[in-house]
Amino acid sequence: MEGLVTKSTGSWYMVRLTDGMRIPCTLKGKMRIKDIRTTSPVAVGDRVELDFNREENTGVIRNVLKRDNYIIRKSTKLSKASHIIAANIDQAFLIATLVLPRTSTGFIDRFLVTAEAYHIPAGIVFNKTDLYDGQLRQRHQELFSLYSSIGYRCFATSAVTGDGIGLLAEALKEKTTLFSGHSGVGKSAVINFLEPGLKLRTAEISAWHLKGVHTTTFAELFELSAGGFIIDTPGIREFGLIDFRKEEVAERFPEMRAIMHQCQFNNCTHIHEPRCAVKKALEEGKIDAGRYRNYLRILEGDWEDLDT
Numbered sequence: 001m002e003g004l005v006t007k008s009t010g011s012w013y014m015v016r017l018t019d020g021m022r023i024p025c026t027l028k029g030k031m032r033i034k035d036i037r038t039t040s041p042v043a044v045g046d047r048v049e050l051d052f053n054r055e056e057n058t059g060v061i062r063n064v065l066k067r068d069n070y071i072i073r074k075s076t077k078l079s080k081a082s083h084i085i086a087a088n089i090d091q092a093f094l095i096a097t098l099v100l101p102r103t104s105t106g107f108i109d110r111f112l113v114t115a116e117a118y119h120i121p122a123g124i125v126f127n128k129t130d131l132y133d134g135q136l137r138q139r140h141q142e143l144f145s146l147y148s149s150i151g152y153r154c155f156a157t158s159a160v161t162g163d164g165i166g167l168l169a170e171a172l173k174e175k176t177t178l179f180s181g182h183s184g185v186g187k188s189a190v191i192n193f194l195e196p197g198l199k200l201r202t203a204e205i206s207a208w209h210l211k212g213v214h215t216t217t218f219a220e221l222f223e224l225s226a227g228g229f230i231i232d233t234p235g236i237r238e239f240g241l242i243d244f245r246k247e248e249v250a251e252r253f254p255e256m257r258a259i260m261h262q263c264q265f266n267n268c269t270h271i272h273e274p275r276c277a278v279k280k281a282l283e284e285g286k287i288d289a290g291r292y293r294n295y296l297r298i299l300e301g302d303w304e305d306l307d308t
Contacts, residue, residue: 002065005046006221013042015050015059016221025050025059043070043084044219044231045176071118071178086178086219086231091121091171093155095181095190097128098136098143103182105143109253109294111180112152116252117244120178123153125168127186130158146288151254159189169194174227183234191222191230198222200232249298250278255287256295271296 006022007014013025027042028051042048042064049063070087094111096103108124115122124147132140140156148154153171157164171177172194179187188200219233250256250270260268262277270278281287 001052001059002047002049003059004221005042005044005048005061007218008040008042008044009218010040013061014220015048015061017052023052023057023059025061028060028062040084043087044221045070045087045089047088069118069120071114071120073114085180085233086221088176089120089178089231090175091123092178092180093123093125093153095125095127095179095185095187097126097182097185098140099131100128101182101184103185105290106294106297107182108147109291110298113249113252113298116254117248121153123155123171125155125157125179125190127157127159127190129156129163130160146291150291157190159186159193162193165190165193169226172224172226172228172230176221176229176231178231178233180233187232191232194230195222195224197225244298246299249295253291253295255281255291269299271299 001017003015003017003023003025005013006016011026013027014022015025016022025048042061046067047065048061049065050059050061052059067087069089071085071089071092072082073085092111092115094103094108096108112122112124126140126144129140144154144156155164155168155171157168159165168190179191181187192198192200219231221229221231223229246269247267250260256270256278259277259281260270263270263273264275265273268276268278270276273279278287278292282289282292
């Protein structure tokens with residue numbers, strides 16, 4: 001019997017069968033996905049084969065079917081093992097906010113680079129626009145324009161007023177979409193606006209450190225009444241990149257990838273080499289200075305969100 005993993009806790013899984021029935025499942029023995037050292041061999045979005053115990057209404061997952069793709073992260077401090085956030089994704093949207101809490105461009109770019117590496121179309125949902133005025137509104141417009149010009153789909157939403165939710169809903173139809181971002185950016189609130197019947201738990205921002213409080217504990221896949229699925233994920237504070245070779249990083253920046261063939265050297269790092277097309281474009285203002293700084297930080301393995 002086959003099914004779709006809709007929730008993963010690391011010790012048990014909820015699986016949606018082809019007839020729509022959902023059953024809790026465990027793993028058969030010590031499963032391991034070939035060539036990937038992960039915290040769990042099964043991820044939300046995986047298509048699996050399982051043995052179904054009809055009497056107890058439970059199952060045992062015995063095999064993970066071939067993945068179309070997946071998106072992965074590592075904990076930069078706690079573990080060398082990677083964590084597959086979700087599998088078989090049509091698109092991935094980062095929910096970002098400029099205040100309460102602030103999402104840095106360093107975090108945004110690491111997310112986008114990771115999606116590029118795994119060939120997953122990505123976009124940015126700038127949420128909490130009802131809080132933007134003055135300098136925040138100007139900064140929002142700058143970032144929205146920057147990432148749109150690079151080719152990323154961008155949305156401006158408010159889960160309070162509903163502004164922009166309709167455009168986002170259109171982009172989700174008949175797609176499996178991953179929502180990711182820091183705790184407190186409003187992932188669950190946006191999903192509740194899109195699909196009110198889900199009534200996902202939300203929480204206020206912590207007054208102590210102005211960061212989000214975890215309300216989503218485990219990744220979970222939700223079906224949309226208009227067609228498609230959303231994968232809601234726990235808030236991520238860090239997004240360390242997995243197994244990146246330094247010479248490949250520039251290829252994950254579309255604006256660099258478009259011109260890097262014009263560099264004098266095929267193995268140009270775009271840092272110190274002469275006749276570098278990327279550095280020339282940077283000097284001419286055709287490549288954003290902040291994006292270039294984040295490129296350098298990724299090369300250096302610097303995951304701290306130091307930028308403004």
